[in-house]
Amino acid sequence: MDIKDRFLGYTKINTTTNQKAGAAGIMPSSPGQMELGKLIVSELKAMAGLTDIEHRDNGIVTATLPANCTANLPTVAFFGHLDTSSEHTGDTHASLIHYQGGDIELGHGATITVEDNPELNDYRDQDIFVTDGTSLLGADDKAAIAAIMHALQTLTTDPSIKHGEVKVAFVPDEEQGLLGASAFNTPDFADFGYTLDCCGIGEFVKENWNAGGAVITFHGQSAHPMNSKGNLKNSLLMAHDFISLFPRLETPENTEGREGYYWMKKLEGNSAQTVLNIDIRDFTKEGYEHRKVFVEKACQSFLNLYGEKCLSYKIADRYENVSNYLDNDIGQQALQLAQNAYESNGIDMKVIPMRGGYDGAVFSANGIPCPNIFTGAHNFHSINEYLPLPSLIAASNVVQTIITKIAEGNNQ
Structure with a gap:
């Protein structure tokens, strides 16, 4: 043929x-x-x-x-x-x-x-x-x-x-x-x-790439606007604040060649709960491990700021x-x-x-x-x-x- x-x-x-x-x-x-x-x-x-x-x-x-x-x-x-x-x-x-x-x-x-x-x-x-x-x-x-x-x-x-x-x-x-x-x-x-x-x-x-990903779930607290002051914990805004911790120039749209990145891949939810998916990529083992540690520290800082129940997370490797x-x-x-x-x-x-x-x-x-x-x-x-x-x-x-x-x- x-x-x-x-x-x-x-x-x-x-x-x-x-x-x-x-x-x-x-x-x-x-x-x-x-x-x-x-x-x-x-x-x-x-x-x-x-x-x-x-x-x-x-x-x-x-x-x-x-x-x-x-x-x-x-x-x-x-x-x-x-x-x-x-x-x-x-x-x-x-x-x-x-x-x-x-x-x-x-x-x-x-x-x-x-x-x-x-x-x-x-x-x-x-x-x-x-x-x-x-x-x-x-x-x-x-x-x-x-x-x-x-x-x-x-x-x-x-x-x-x-x-x-x-x-x-x-x-x-x-x-x-x-x-x-x-x-x-x-x-x-x-x-x-x-x-x-x-x-x-x-x-x-x-x-x-050395490749992995993180799934972060932000746990908020919904409330009616009549009594939301001091009670509402908006998980969407928590996710927004979390994303702002990451270097803006280390994203797919701002990198090329052998430069690694964090990719805010998917965000969905409501004021009560929001799930963020992040792709983590780097060509070197050292750089990849550093990026995973950065995500881990960001999660820990949020737990310290918003309380131990504000989020849960999982970081996993995908391929090498x-x-x-x-x-x-x-x-x-x-x-x-x-x-x-x-x-x-x-x-x-x-x-x-x-x-x-x-x-x-x-x-x-x-x-x-x-x-x-x-x-x-x-x-x-x-x-x-x-x-x-x-x-x-x-x-x-x-x-x-x-x-x-x-x-x-x-x-x-």
């Missing part, structure tokens, strides 16, 4: 993650993810030589390509996720256009402009996947699935290509706290691996920086293989810090060091998402090259 048709076929299945279902412990959180998994399984079964093809009840799909050479080689895995973000829930109507320059009119009043997307100039005279302006494209992360599956197809149809053992896994609900990766929990699946879950061609991620798990021999091998694969395909590696999380952070913490390779797409989580076809092909070529270089022993 052509990689173009493979990707378009995946986009036709609506796999929008369902936040409420995920919060209730349902996995996969949306039926489309199970449907896409079934399609992938049927395609895997059509490829000669694959073994251990499995579709778990929680939606996770796995398969193995056994080694076809006798050398004692490490097992490498490639990961993608089945779901798409919940920013837009409609079905995807993707098409492939030939881009000749200028703005791209998607329809329904949506336009991808060169002014906002100057990198479009790099893709002049290329075929590009776009939406009709009403939905996400879903290249995050169906481009990864297409790239990995195309690489498997190439290897299984040409047995002359020598390779060690290769494993693939596609997991649900990455878009809501890396739930599928957390459920995967198979540390002996591979020696190391790669996710394909970052953007434009050449991008490479080997660090992301993948770089915490790459500073060893196997992690360095994974990084060097990727570097060599990019170079062999004439791709300039652009190492970027990911201001977010990805499944590889969880896989790494669970024993599979896992940096992150580009899919080729741009504008994730937006109706302006687009994917140049040559970039998608390049992602698949990088996957194939990593696999062959392991067999060659050319990873020094």
